Structures are given as C-alpha cells and as structure tokens.
Amino acid sequence: MSTLLSLxxxxxxxxSVYLMLSRHxxxxxFGLVLASNAVNLLIFAAGQVARQGADPPLVPPxxxxxxxxxxxxxxxxxxxxxxxxxxxxxxxxxVLFYRTGEELGTVVPEEMRAAEPDPSGAPPAPGPxxxxx
Amino acid sequence: xxxxxxxxxxxxxxTGVVVLAASRRPGLRYGASLGGAVLHFGCxxxxxxxxxxxxxxxxxxxxxxxxxxxTLVADRLSAAMAAIAGFVGLCVVVYSHADISExxxxxxxxxxxxxxxxxxxxxxxxxxxxxxxVWFEVMLMxxxxxxxxxxxxxxxxxGVKYVTINLVATLLFLSGIGLVYGMTGTLNLAxxxxxxxxxxxxxxxxxxxxxxxxxxxxxxxVFPFFFWLPxxxxxxxxxxxxxxxxxxxxxxxxxxxxxxxxxxxxDWIVAHPLLLVLAVLTMVTGVLGAAAQGEVRRIxxxxxxxxxxxxxxxLALFSPLALAGTVFYLLHHIVVKANxxxxxxxxxxxxxxxxxxxxxxxxxxxPGIALLFFVPAFSLxxxxxxxxxxxxxxxxxxxxxxxxxxxxxxxxxxxxxTLYSMTKIWGEAFWKPAPAGADGRDPAPDxxxxxxxxxxxxxxxxxxxxxxxxxxPFMDFSMQAAADLLSPEVYVRAxxxxxx
Numbered sequence: 001m002s003t004l005l006s007l008x009x010x011x012x013x014x015x016s017v018y019l020m021l022s023r024h025x026x027x028x029x030f031g032l033v034l035a036s037n038a039v040n041l042l043i044f045a046a047g048q049v050a051r052q053g054a055d056p057p058l059v060p061p062x063x064x065x066x067x068x069x070x071x072x073x074x075x076x077x078x079x080x081x082x083x084x085x086x087x088x089x090x091x092x093x094x095v096l097f098y099r100t101g102e103e104l105g106t107v108v109p110e111e112m113r114a115a116e117p118d119p120s121g122a123p124p125a126p127g128p129x130x131x132x133x
Numbered sequence: 134x135x136x137x138x139x140x141x142x143x144x145x146x147x148t149g150v151v152v153l154a155a156s157r158r159p160g161l162r163y164g165a166s167l168g169g170a171v172l173h174f175g176c177x178x179x180x181x182x183x184x185x186x187x188x189x190x191x192x193x194x195x196x197x198x199x200x201x202x203x204t205l206v207a208d209r210l211s212a213a214m215a216a217i218a219g220f221v222g223l224c225v226v227v228y229s230h231a232d233i234s235e236x237x238x239x240x241x242x243x244x245x246x247x248x249x250x251x252x253x254x255x256x257x258x259x260x261x262x263x264x265x266x267v268w269f270e271v272m273l274m275x276x277x278x279x280x281x282x283x284x285x286x287x288x289x290x291x292g293v294k295y296v297t298i299n300l301v302a303t304l305l306f307l308s309g310i311g312l313v314y315g316m317t318g319t320l321n322l323a324x325x326x327x328x329x330x331x332x333x334x335x336x337x338x339x340x341x342x343x344x345x346x347x348x349x350x351x352x353x354x355v356f357p358f359f360f361w362l363p364x365x366x367x368x369x370x371x372x373x374x375x376x377x378x379x380x381x382x383x384x385x386x387x388x389x390x391x392x393x394x395x396x397x398x399x400d401w402i403v404a405h406p407l408l409l410v411l412a413v414l415t416m417v418t419g420v421l422g423a424a425a426q427g428e429v430r431r432i433x434x435x436x437x438x439x440x441x442x443x444x445x446x447x448l449a450l451f452s453p454l455a456l457a458g459t460v461f462y463l464l465h466h467i468v469v470k471a472n473x474x475x476x477x478x479x480x481x482x483x484x485x486x487x488x489x490x491x492x493x494x495x496x497x498x499x500p501g502i503a504l505l506f507f508v509p510a511f512s513l514x515x516x517x518x519x520x521x522x523x524x525x526x527x528x529x530x531x532x533x534x535x536x537x538x539x540x541x542x543x544x545x546x547x548x549x550x551t552l553y554s555m556t557k558i559w560g561e562a563f564w565k566p567a568p569a570g571a572d573g574r575d576p577a578p579d580x581x582x583x584x585x586x587x588x589x590x591x592x593x594x595x596x597x598x599x600x601x602x603x604x605x606p607f608m609d610f611s612m613q614a615a616a617d618l619l620s621p622e623v624y625v626r627a628x629x630x631x632x633x
Binding site: 046093 | 263267277287296308312
C-alpha cells in the first residue's frame with residue numbers, strides 16, 4: 001500500500017511540475033491542484049496510515065483510551081487542515097488569475113509585463129507556436 | 134505585568150473583526166484600527182521586556198502537555214522580532230491614514246493589515262512545525278489580499294508572480310512537514326531537537342531538511358529563489374510595501390534560523406557551507422540588481438534581497454558573534470527597510486513620482502524629507518555611527534574570525550555598492566534640480582505631505598539613530614539571543630519541562 005501511494009505521489013508531482021512549467025496560467029492552476037493533492041497523499045503515506053493490523057482510532061463508549069493497536073489519527077488531522085487551507089488559497093488563485101486575464105488580456109506569464117515594463121520598449125518575444133512579426 | 138503569549142496573535146484578529154464590522158464608519162474604523170495597533174504593540178513590548186530579563190517563556194495552549202498540544206514559545210529572538218513587528222504595524226497603521234485611499238480603507242485594508250501582523254507574530258511564537266505552517270498560510274493569505282487590493286494592472290501582474298511562487302514554497306514546506314513527521318513522529322520543535330539526533334537514518338533527515346531550506350529560502354528571497362520579490366514589491370501602495378519589505382522576508386529568515394539552530398543538528402557538514410555560498414550570491418546579485426534600476430521602490434526591493442544575504446551569512450558562519458550579528462541585523466533592518474518605503478511614499482507625494490528621472494530638488498525645497506531619507510538610507514549602506522554599520526561590522530568581524538576572507542570582502546564590497554545605490558537616489562531625487570516641466574520653469578517639489586505620513590517615518594528614524602548611537606545594550610541583547618540559539622537545551626527544557 002505504501003509503495004502504491006509513493007508511486008502515485010511521484011506521478012502526481014511529475015504531472016504537476018509539467019503543467020506548472022508550461023507557461024500558461026490555467027495549466028498552472030491545474031498543476032497546483034495536482035501538487036496540493038500529491039502533498040496531502042504524501043503526508044498520508046508518511047504517517048503510515050496503512051500499517052497492518054491497526055484498528056481505526058475510535059474510543060469505545062465508557063472508556064478513556066482506545067483498546068489495542070490503533071492507526072495514528074494525526075496525519076489525517078494534518079491533511080484535513082491542509083485541505084481546508086489549500087481550498088481557500090486555490091479559490092483566491094482562481095479569482096486572481098481570472099481578474100488578471102481580464103485586466104491584462106493575456107494568461108501567458110511571459111507577456112505579462114505590466115509590473116516590470118521592458119526598459120528597451122521592445123514587445124515580448126513570441127512564444128512557441130506563435131507567428132513571429 | 135505578565136502578558137500571555139497568545140495575545141499578540143489574538144488581539145490583531147479581534148481588531149480585524151471590529152474593523153470589518155465598522156467598515157462603513159470611517160472614524161470608528163480608523164480609531165479601532167489605531168487602538169488595536171497600540172494595544173498590540175504594548176503586548177509584544179511587554180513580552181519582549183520579560184524575555185530580555187528571564188530568557189525564555191513557553192506556554193501550552195489548552196493545558197495539553199508539550200509534545201502533544203500547541204506550544205507557544207518566546208525566546209529573546211522571537212520576542213524581539215514580535216516587538217519589532219508590532220512597532221512596524223503601529224507605524225504603518227498611522228501612515229495608512231493618509232496613504233491609503235478611503236475606498237481601500239473601507240474595503241477591508243485595515244482588517245487584512247492586522248491579520249497580517251497577527252499571523253507574523255504567530256509565526257515568531259509558534260513552537261511546532263505545523264503551527265508555523267498555519268501561520269505562514271494565514272500570512273500569505275493576508276499578504277495576497279493586501280498586495281492586489283487596488284487591482285491595478287501592475288498589482289495584478291505582480292500579484293500573480295508573488296502568489297504562484299509562494300504557493301509552491303508552501304507545498305514544499307508542507308511536504309517537509311509530512312516527511313519529518315513520518316520519520317520522527319513529532320512536530321514539536323523542542324521534541325524534534327531530541328528526535329532528529331536519534332534518527333535511524335540521519336542522511337534521510339538531511340535530505341528532508343532541503344525541503345525546508347528551499348521553502349524558507351523562497352520566503353526569505355534567498356538566491357536563486359528571489360525573482361518574485363522585485364516583480365511584486367513595488368506595485369502596492371507605499372504602506373503595504375513597507376510592511377512586506379520590513380517583515381515578510383524576515384519571517385523566512387527567522388524560520389531558517391530556528392530550524393537550523395534548534396531542529397537540525399549543527400554538525401551537519403552540508404547545510405552551513407551551502408548557506409554561506411547562497412548568502413554571498415544573494416548579497417551580490419541583489420545589490421547588482423539594484424544598481425540597474427531607476428525607480429525608487431524597485432531599487433529598494435532589490436536591496437531587500439541583498440540585505441537578506443547578510444542575515445543568512447551570519448546563520449551560515451554559525452559562531453556566537455555571527456549569530457549575534459544576524460539578530461542585530463534583523464532588528465536594524467526591519468525598521469530601516471520599512472522606513473525607506475515609507476519615505477519613498479513621502480517622496481512621491483512631495484516630488485510627484487517614484488521615478489528618479491521625475492524627481493529632483495527635494496533637498497533644497499524639502500530639507501525635512503531629505504533628513505527622513507538620509508537616516509535609514511545611510512544606515513542601510515552601513516554608514517557609521519548608524520545602526521547598519523554595527524550590524525555589518527559584527528558580521529564582517531565574524532567572517533574574518535572564521536577565516537572566510539572572501540566572504541568578508543564580499544560583505545564589504547556589497548556595503549559599498551549599497552552606498553552607491555543610496556547616493557544615486559540621494560543625488561537624483563534630492564540634489565539634482567527638479568526636472569523642467571512642460572512650460573520650461575523649474576518646478577519646486579511642493580506636493581502636500583500630511584503629518585500622518587511624516588510622524589511614523591520620523592519615529593522609525595529615531596529608532597534607527599538610537600540603535601546606532603546606543604548600540605551597546607542592543608548588541609549585548611543580541612549576544613544573549615545568539616547564546617540562547619546556540620544552546621538549544623534551554624529551549625527544550627522550557628518547552629518539555631525536563632533536561633534532555
């Protein structure tokens with residue numbers, strides 16, 4: 001199970017890096033979604049959730065402690081917190097990118113020079129797949 | 134009076150709620166914001182005074198014992214950082230009264246500002262890694278909102294670059310936390326100090342520390358992770374730039390110091406030479422980037438990077454003197470850097486712009502503003518007897534003691550290049566006659582500057598002068614803080630309540 005989770009994390013991270021580096025804000029967001037899920041899975045896997053023979057960490061009625069070997073619940077609490085925070089951040093990023101695309105008229109980071117205008121005044125170089133002047 | 138350690142965090146959030154509730158009533162809103170900032174500064178100052186006397190204070194939230202509950206810790210370094218954050222917050226709240234438009238002040242500006250200050254203090258006082266992560270996230274969220282609050286084209290553009298790279302840093306930080314927990318079963322910093330030394334596979338722990346180095350390196354704008362900073366820090370209003378430049382990167386530096394003195398064993402051969410190389414490259418690239426710029430705020434942004442290099446250099450040298458230099462540098466730099474951005478905003482109002490080509494004649498017509506700029510600018514460059522001189526002197530001395538002559542030479546050379554940048558602003562904006570207007574007359578820079586802008590800047594200037602002229606007690610304090618950092622047993626004992 002751990003091996004499977006590790007492989008899954010690796011694949012997700014690889015895909016997200018590919019998407020984040022592909023110079024397009026919409027692809028970047030998808031990369032970010034994949035990466036944050038990959039990290040959540042990583043915490044899950046590193047916390048050894050899938051240890052053999054462990055019961056769910058439930059306390060029987062009337063008892064103060066769970067009986068026998070139980071799984072560690074903390075990684076799940078960490079993942080839950082990370083999911084909540086990640087969701088809020090993603091929402092903000094979606095709105096920010098949408099407003100930026102509206103305002104600047106582009107979602108290609110290399111064409112976004114409003115904050116750092118090119119001192120030579122030359123237009124940005126055409127990206128791959130675009131016609132040069 | 135004993136102030137509980139949660140107040141520096143809770144108070145700004147309460148203030149934020151009150152300010153939001155009063156967002157339609159400008160007088161009440163600003164009064165609440167200012168009152169909250171004054172109370173907050175009182176809290177953090179009291180805590181700093183207490184730790185300066187007693188050394189270290191630890192609290193367990195909710196009464197849960199140490200490695201299990203949420204721990205808040207104030208040692209000399211973190212309490213002093215929180216106190217400076219409170220001071221900068223107060224100054225900026227005053228400054229914002231005249232700098233931020235009524236529309237933005239009504240749109241939640243003050244609430245975000247207080248939440249930002251509260252989360253920064255939370256990061257300084259956090260006693261476990263996950264709490265540190267949560268405060269970093271809250272800080273990011275508030276800073277995102279402040280950065281793009283006006284929604285101008287430049288702000289949105291800078292905002293995209295700031296947000297994207299910082300989110301990647303956050304994910305790296307979170308990955309590091311997951312792996313550390315998997316290996317040690319704890320996230321409490323004091324407990325980690327013990328567990329990291331007992332790790333079955335120290336080389337794996339060392340590999341995981343690279344996650345933290347990268348994540349905090351991005352936050353602190355260390356070479357080669359700094360490109361987001363000059364792309365975004367010059368876009369928001371001067372008050373926002375001041376908070377960001379003074380405090381945000383320093384939270385990253387603080388986290389690096391905390392982890393590399395407390396958690397990761399100091400006898401690792403990899404981390405410190407690597408940090409030293411990064412520090413020198415950060416200093417040099419930052420200052421060279423600044424030399425190429427012609428806009429006040431962009432010059433200042435690049436100087437943040439180069440100054441971060443000095444702080445990381447002290448951590449990398451890892452001697453008592455070097456760490457004391459880093460602590461003093463942090464205290465000096467936060468005030469100076471935030472003040473320079475405040476003065477930048479004043480210069481824009483008086484002279485009509487941020488571009489050096491558009492400014493001029495400020496020294497002749499506005500000598501008071503010239504003085505406000507002179508103190509932090511030449512302190513930044515390390516001009517004796519201002520505070521930056523002592524900070525740089527100690528760090529150069531520490532690198533000579535350690536036999537790193539090239540590092541010392543780089544630090545001195547970067548100081549001279551910083552002086553070059555500051556004299557460039559001085560010559561262009563203050564000494565040069567004002568550029569001729571369209572009608573050919575020599576226009577005096579006579580823009581009105583409200584006392585709301587001048588007073589906080591003057592207060593910060595006074596702090597810089599005091600730090601420089603009466604450096605002795607502050608340097609003693611820094612030496613004590615450095616001694617605390619180099620003997621983590623004290624920290625561990627305060628948190629866990631037992632001798633390791």
